[in-house]
Amino acid sequence: MSDVPILKVENLCKSYGDLEVLKSVSFEIYKGEKKVFVGPSGTGKSTLLRCINQLTIPDSGFVYLNGEEIVHSGKKINGYRQKMGMVFQNFNLFDHLTAVRNVELALLKVKKLDKAAAHEKAMYELEQVGMADRADFYPAQLSGGQAQRVSIARALAMDPEVMLFDEPTSALDPELKREVMEVMRKLADRGMTCIVVTHEMKFATSFATEIYLMEKGEIVEHGPPSDIPTSPGFVKTRAFMGSYVEE
Amino acid sequence: MTDSINATGADGGLGGFFQNLTDSIISQIPFWQDVLLPALWDGLWVTMQLVVMTAPLGFLLGLLIAVSRVYGSAPVKWLAQLYVIFFRGCPLLVLLFILYFGLPSVGIVLGSFMSALVGFILCNSAYNSEYLRGALQSIKRGQLLAARSLGMTKMQGVMYVVVPQALRRALPGVSNEFIYLIKYSSLAYVVAVIELTGAAKIIASKYFMYFEAFAAVGIFYLVIVTIATIGIHRLEMKYAIPGVSGAVGKVSKGH
Amino acid sequence: MFESISAVTNSAGYLLEGVGVTLLLVGLSLLIGFVCGIILTLGQVYGPRFARWFVGIYVWFFRGLPNIVLLFLFYFALFPFMGLDLPAFGVAVVVLGLRSAAYQSQIFRGAIQSLSEGQMLAARSLGMTKWQAIRSIILPQSLRLSLPGWANEYPVLLTDSSVAYVIGVAELLTRTSQVISRTGEPMILYLTCAIVFILLNYGGMMIIQYVEKKVRIPGFGNNEAECL
Incomplete structure (x- = not known):
């Protein structure tokens, strides 16, 4: 394993007008690690992913991918x-294309x-997320969970x-969250490096190698999942987080 | 009793109106066969040429204007908007006069057919651009974001993701515009293009057969417009995609 | 250059009268279209079968024919045939008005159909007759709803009114052409004519948008007023 992090984020800052959404955020992630960002809504987690x-x-601030700025x-x-796959909260599948053509485009x-190779690759990836049988469905014909798996x-x-996951299960009903989480776990087991923004604490603690707690645009605490849920910062923040949805 | 019927006929009341109508139609079959219909067929051919040439060019130009207005830099947006304001606000007939009578005075002679064609394309594109702009703006931002997250350039995202969706949403408006185009192509008559209306007018004046000529040309237009409407409806059904269709940017108008 | 400008200024009074004729033509046509449009709509939505059938044919006819053909048909054929001797201006008003009625009726119809059935039911449950319900509940609501679509009839009629040129109505375009045949200068005069139409177009739309804002009921109807 190389000692250069896959992704390194250094002093990232972003403001919208007077509102400071990100205040000098830094972290790094190595191959195979799964970093999960939690925290109250509106603390800049999604902005962080998009700034990456x-x-x-x-x-x-700077973002380094394999050492390149x-x-x-x-x-x-x-x-x-x-090199940085992104999954959106509301899927953003291309509405005019079938599932397989979404992947092919x-x-x-x-x-x-070429067409044949793209199709083969697309079908393979759909297979991996259990969506091969829905390949010719349009996004409007898929459930939220299915759409997210296609994306x-x-x-x-x-x-x-x-992979950057921006609240991948927030828009889904509880029973549909599960199928997306399963796909993410399978991906993690295959060694994919993941950065996840989520509100699902239970999923976070079982999925992450490291949990980051964000508040008002800053990382206020981070550590292995075993420590975080009992840390003073998290206990304080937990009141604001609303959802501690069981997986 | 008989008197009253005769009186109505002589007065040209409703009964007499239909009597006259039937009489004139029957007695003028040779005129229709030998004079009127051949002239109208020729005119129809010219109308078709105008419509078939204008539609694709007006559409493409309209798309260009719409994309410029939504994605262009500030001066490009401004120019595109000026274009739309001018060619939507200026009556098509005035535009045709500018092209046909005005331009030669500054040394540009387009001729009848070209004047009509250019005028139609300018007008058609301005209206189409409004439907297309509404459709482009109605596509959710996430679509372009997702395209870019996969490594597409903005150009690619707009071309492969936003525009194909917008086209489907603009289809009702654009096809309405096509129907209008068929109808306003009749204005070409005013700049001496002998299309359907022009052909009818010439025959009407020459043979003093106003009613026959305009009734006939009216039927021609009704048939073409009805066929086009049905055809377009079929087309819309064929290209409908679950979750992507629906009218947007309802900028109706008529000529 | 100076001659071009003087060509415009010398005829300014004559052309301004043309603007008046144009606006009168548009105003009267809008009015006829409005009144006939409402009657057509009510016939189509609430009328017996033959009324619906008639409105269907009417709309198909007036929307299927080009303006210029309608004008020729009525001016040279139908009216003389029926023994009516209307001046060109009258024919233009009637034709543009009847044609606009076809379009306006479809705007109103869409608005009425977008109202929930509960409105009619509620009115009837209070003991109103069908006609009372239409007059005091359905029409006021649907007219407000159809304002954005209806507002669009003004620019349409304005640009269409120039077609009255073909039967010699002395509106702006006809007068412009007459001035040109006396003085030459087609480019500058037709351009001026175009700009006047554009100003009338956007000026009128601004007034309509102002009115639209005034009569808007909070929380009611669509705020999708077309603007440019």
């Missing part, structure tokens, strides 16, 4: 983004695979080195 893959441009990489960011247009397959198809 530059969907939101941070005001200052990417905040100021200009057009090269499109290449870096392929970037393979064709970004990776420039995970879509991100995985680009062969990312790290």
Whole structure:
């Protein structure tokens, strides 16, 4: 295992007007690690993820992917983004394409695979998330859990080195959360590096190698899952978190 | 009794109106066969040319304008908006006069057919751009975000993800515009293009057969418009996608 | 250049009268379209079968024909045939008005159909007759709902009114053409004409949007007022 972290975030800051959403956030993640960010709503967790893959441009700070700085990489960011698969809270499947074509699109247009290869790869990834039998369904014909699994397959198809999950189960009913969490666990077992933002504490403690507690744009506490739930900071924050949904 | 019927006929009341109508139609079959219909077929051919050439060009130009207005830089947005304000606000007939009578005075001679064609494309594109702009803006931001998260450039995201969805949403508006185009193509007559309306007008004046000529040309238009409406409806059903269809940007208008 | 400008200024009074004729034409057509439109809508929504059938044909006819053909048909054929001797202006008002009625009726119909059935039921449960319910409950609501769509009839009629040129109504475009045939300068005069139409168009829309804001009921109806 190399000693360069897959992803290193250094003093990331982002403000919207007077509102400081991120105040100098730093952390790093090595291959195979699973870092889970928890904390009250509106503490900048989702912004942090988007500042990592530059969907939101941070005001200052640096992000290193395999040691390369990417905040100021200009057009090269499109290449870096392929290495960072992203899963959105509300799926953002392309509504005009079937499940399989959702997965194929970037393979064709970004990776420039030929049609047959893209299709084969897409079907493989759908298989991995248990969605191969829904390949020809449109997003509007899928349940939330199914749609989220397709969107995970879509991100995985680009062969990312790290996956960014932005509250992947928040928009789902309890019974649908489970199927998405199972897919994420399977992915973790295969050694995928993951950064997850979530409100599901029970899932967080069983999934993470390290839990980060964020409050008002800062990391206020972090440590292995065994420590975090009993730490004073978490006990204080827990009151604000509302959902401690059982898996 | 007989007197009263005769009186109505002579007065040109409702009964007499229909009597006259039937009489004139029957007695003028040769006129229809040999003069009117051949002229209208020729006119129809010209109308078709105008419509078939305008529709795709007006659509593409409209898409370009719409994308410029939504995704362009500030000056591009501004120019596109000016374009829309001018060509939507200016009556098409005035536009045709500018192209046909105005431009030659500054040394640009387009001729009848080209003047009509250019005028239609400008007008058609301005209206289409409004439907398309509404549709583009109705596509959720997350779609483009997701595209970019996969490594697509903004251009690619717009082209492969946003535009295909927007096109489906704009389809009702754009196809309405196509129906309008069929109808306003009749204005070409005013700049001396002998399309359907022009052909009818010429025959009407030459043979003094106003009623026959305009009734016939009216039927032509009703048939074309009805066929086009049905055809477009079929097309919409065919390309409908669960969760993506639906009218957006209802900027109706008529000519 | 100076001559071009003087060509415009010399005829300014004559052209301004043309603006008046244009606006009168548009105003009267809107009015006819409004009144006939409501009658058509009520016939289509609440009327007996033959009324629905008639409205269907009416709308199909007036929406299926180009303006210019309608004008020719009524001016050269139908009205003379029926023994009516209307001046060109009258024919234009009637044709544009009847045509607008076809479009307006469909706007109103959409609005009425978007009202919940509960409105009619509630009115009837209070002991109102069907007609009373229509007049005091359904129409006031649906007219407000159809304002955004209805507001669009103004620019449509304004641009369409220029087509009255073909039967010689002395509106703005006709007068512009007459001035041009005397003085030349087609480019500058037609451009001026276009700009006047554009100003009338957007000026009128601004007034309509102002009115729309005034009559809006909080929390009622759509705020999707078309604006540009």
